[in-house]
Amino acid sequence: xxxxPDTRLYLFAMLPDGxxxxxxxxxxxxxxxxGLKLVSTARRHITLANLxxxxxxxxxxxxxxxxxxxxxxxxxxxxxFDQIVAGGRSTLLTASQxxxxxxxxxxxxxxxLRQYGLELPAKAAPTPHVTIGYxxxxxxxxxxxxxxxxxxxxxxxxxxxxxxxGRTWHEELGRWQLPARQRAAx
Numbered sequence: 001x002x003x004x005p006d007t008r009l010y011l012f013a014m015l016p017d018g019x020x021x022x023x024x025x026x027x028x029x030x031x032x033x034x035g036l037k038l039v040s041t042a043r044r045h046i047t048l049a050n051l052x053x054x055x056x057x058x059x060x061x062x063x064x065x066x067x068x069x070x071x072x073x074x075x076x077x078x079x080x081f082d083q084i085v086a087g088g089r090s091t092l093l094t095a096s097q098x099x100x101x102x103x104x105x106x107x108x109x110x111x112x113l114r115q116y117g118l119e120l121p122a123k124a125a126p127t128p129h130v131t132i133g134y135x136x137x138x139x140x141x142x143x144x145x146x147x148x149x150x151x152x153x154x155x156x157x158x159x160x161x162x163x164x165x166g167r168t169w170h171e172e173l174g175r176w177q178l179p180a181r182q183r184a185a186x
Contacts, residue, residue, distance in 0.1 A: 006164075007058075008052040009160070010049065010161050011065060011109060011160055011161075013045060013046040013105075014044075014157060015041075015045065016153050020041030020044055023041075037133060039131050039132055046102060046128045046129065047128070048106045049065075049125065050125075051160075053120060053121050054118060054120055054121070054124070062160065064113060064117075064118055066160065068116065069160070069174060069176045072112055073179065074106075074108040074158075074178060075101075075105065075181040076154055076155060077101025077105050077178075078101050078152060078154055079095070079128070080097075080099070080151070080152040081129075081151045081152075082149070082150040083095065083148065084146045084148055085145050089134065090131050091131070092129045092130065093129060093132060094127075099128045101155075103128065105155075105158075105178075107125075109158075110125055156180075158175070158176050159175045
């Protein structure tokens with residue numbers, strides 16, 4: 001009997017059109033990329049929630065995430081990535097300061113899932129980052145952090161995906177526009 005496919009469920013904030021292109025031609029980012037297996041622009045994202053970190057049926061996790069996002073979504077949030085972190089296995093865009101809006105959105109979604117009965121461990125909340133490549137670049141002395149000019153955007157859409165491990169394929173299971181935070185009148 002063949003083994004069941006290895007899949008994971010994630011809630012992503014996708015990069016808007018144009019941001020991926022900007023990253024690809026950035027004078028700060030481009031020198032870190034040679035020799036890496038690049039993540040395609042269309043697949044770059046910020047993982048807000050790992051919904052695979054719990055042992056309940058996948059259909060329940062999908063339906064619950066869809067319910068939460070359709071009824072009580074988090075607010076849209078700004079991100080600013082100003083570092084490249086090059087490690088032995090991957091190269092990431094990260095932030096030198098906590099991404100407060102992303103962390104607030106992440107906490108909101110996970111708290112709502114917990115309120116509706118999904119017991120999620122700490123690993124369900126990864127530190128927000130964007131993976132831009134995998135592998136190890138020849139000549140690199142080891143892991144390092146390089147400051148870059150900030151790359152910023154408004155994350156105003158979340159996507160629920162089933163990731164097929166080893167196939168570099170994300171199956172979209174839902175997509176939601178995030179409401180803007182209302183500013184108080186002066």
